[in-house]
Amino acid sequence: MQRIDRKLIILTPLILSSLFQGVSCRGSTSHELVISDASVMSKPASVNPLLVSVTILEAYEDQVVVDGVQSNRNAPPVGHAVVRLRVENTVQDLVALEIQNIEIRPETGDRPLLSQEIGAMELGGLQIVEPGYHLTNQAGYHEIERVRAVMIYKVAGQLYTAESDPFPVTVNRSLAN
Known part of the structure; x- marks a missing residue:
């Protein structure tokens, strides 16, 4: 019989419980199993505990920048986008999330047309947040x-991206003349 010494195997909980008596795993996340001599230790693998969705609610061009500022028909149009995020913490532990930025990109390109830095937030166990940004x-x-x-x-410390489905840009009718 060949001896396995300090080999790293990634197995699902179902396979773990069927292969090794006395090792019980609950949930659906994969586990790292370190086998060394006669000892068996199991610890959760590094996985993203968040479910994230990004939705564009509006994308449009307009001459008016903000309320109270006069529009100028000769000025270039201003691009607007309203984006909603849905972030769900799927574990019972506190999770720190750093949203570096939200970008609006063309459907087929990677050059940002609009961008906004957001910052850090913490999600409590099993918490769902749905912030919106203009x-x-x-x-x-x-x-x-x-x-x-x-x-x-x-x-x-792990970088992730999430993106919305493509969304049509609306041009304000007063600009279409």
């Missing part, structure tokens, strides 16, 4: 017809 720029969408939102974020 992004603007001073250059419009350059006749791009469809865009997508991309969220770049970090959990436990």
Whole structure:
């Protein structure tokens, strides 16, 4: 019989429980199993505990930047996007999340048209948050017809991205003349 010494095997809980008596695993996450001599130790593998969805609610061009500022028909249109995030902590532990930024990109490109830095937040165990953001720029969408939102974020030092489905850009009718 060959002896296995300090080999790393990644197995699902179902396989673990059927292979080794006395090792019980609950849940659906994979586990790292370190086998060394006669000892068996199990610890959760590094996984992202968050479920993230990104949705564009609106993407449009308009001449008005903010309330109270006069519009100028000769100025370039302003690009606007309203983005909603849904972040769900799937574990009972506190999870620190750093949203580096939210970007609006063309449907088929990676160059950001709008971008906003967000910052850090903490989610309690099994907590769901749904923050919304209004992004603007001073250059419009350059006749791009469809865009997508991309969220770049970090959990436990690991960088992740989540993106929305493509969404059509609406041009304010007063600009279409």
